[in-house]
Amino acid sequence: MSFIQINNLTHIFPDGSTGLKEINISIKAGDFLVIAGANGSGKTTLCRHLNGLLRPTSGSVLLDGISVSKDLLRARQIVGMVFQNADTQIVGESVYSDIAFGPENLGLNRREIDARVERVMEIVGLQDLGHQKPHLLSGGEKRRLAIAGVLAMNPEILVFDEPFSNLDYSGGQQLLNQIIHLHKSGHSIIIVTHELEKVINYADHLILMQNGRIVRAGVPETLMGEVEAFGVREPCTSKYGLGLQSWLS
Numbered sequence: 001m002s003f004i005q006i007n008n009l010t011h012i013f014p015d016g017s018t019g020l021k022e023i024n025i026s027i028k029a030g031d032f033l034v035i036a037g038a039n040g041s042g043k044t045t046l047c048r049h050l051n052g053l054l055r056p057t058s059g060s061v062l063l064d065g066i067s068v069s070k071d072l073l074r075a076r077q078i079v080g081m082v083f084q085n086a087d088t089q090i091v092g093e094s095v096y097s098d099i100a101f102g103p104e105n106l107g108l109n110r111r112e113i114d115a116r117v118e119r120v121m122e123i124v125g126l127q128d129l130g131h132q133k134p135h136l137l138s139g140g141e142k143r144r145l146a147i148a149g150v151l152a153m154n155p156e157i158l159v160f161d162e163p164f165s166n167l168d169y170s171g172g173q174q175l176l177n178q179i180i181h182l183h184k185s186g187h188s189i190i191i192v193t194h195e196l197e198k199v200i201n202y203a204d205h206l207i208l209m210q211n212g213r214i215v216r217a218g219v220p221e222t223l224m225g226e227v228e229a230f231g232v233r234e235p236c237t238s239k240y241g242l243g244l245q246s247w248l249s
């Protein structure tokens with residue numbers, strides 16, 4: 001099982017502005033990490049380094065000790081990323097073919113591909129929309145499609161950038177259930193979210209970002225009381241001393 005080690009990662013954008021400043025994180029196999037912080041704090045920029053969409057200006061991102069940018073193909077097989085902007089991930093003519101695209105590129109046989117596509121369509125609730133053209137889907141359905149495409153690849157490490165935005169209540173619950181299930185079956189989970197109350201019960205670690213830096217890191221409970229200083233809404237249950245309660249019914 002894979003682990004991620006980020007050492008002194010700094011990212012300077014082409015315009016000279018600083019995206020990330022001396023980030024150090026280690027993510028063990030099977031960890032459940034939540035990254036939070038205000039808009040523009042660098043969360044998506046950090047995620048983009050995890051599968052080599054951006055290259056470090058300095059520092060390193062290592063997957064099992066090997067630099068992500070040294071072997072992008074390998075990194076992208078191990079790290080599956082559900083992007084914040086779901087539209088950019090759509091490649092197929094139909095929902096079905098879009099989801100099948102990834103497994104087809106893995107060289108799996110047709111039976112295995114069909115089995116995977118059907119399973120993940122069920123998980124994200126798109127089983128009745130297999131023939132639909134992706135560009136006709138609603139915003140929430142597009143997000144479900146992007147999630148299905150990543151799940152179908154069965155990557156060891158899953159990165160979700162704002163996975164709950166645009167999903168309705170049951171869509172959000174289904175997704176969270178699925179994420180918990182993936183975590184229990186050994187996958188590492190990294191979630192960027194403003195909705196701490198949904199995930200905080202399940203997370204092992206919480207990282208708070210501000211201006212491209214990690215400003216707090218630790219076990220979620222120990223950071224309650226501090227998160228609002230960094231533009232993140234604290235789960236009500238923790239604020240009123242009720243203990244962290246599950247969002248799932």
Ligand SMILES: Nc1ncnc2c1ncn2[C@@H]1O[C@H](COP(=O)(O)OP(=O)(O)OP(=O)(O)O)[C@@H](O)[C@H]1O
Nearest residue numbers: 013014015017019038039040041042043044045046
């Ligand atoms: N290519 C670029 N050139 C210059 N600045 C950039 C570039 N890409 C992103 N930025 C800036 O970097 C900062 C961090 O952006 P990022 O997308 O990582 O924020 P975020 O924490 O994901 O925010 P949000 O919660 O809104 O998704 C922002 O101020 C953004 O404007």
Ligand SMILES: [Mg+2]
Nearest residue numbers: 043044045084
């Ligand atoms: Mg973002």
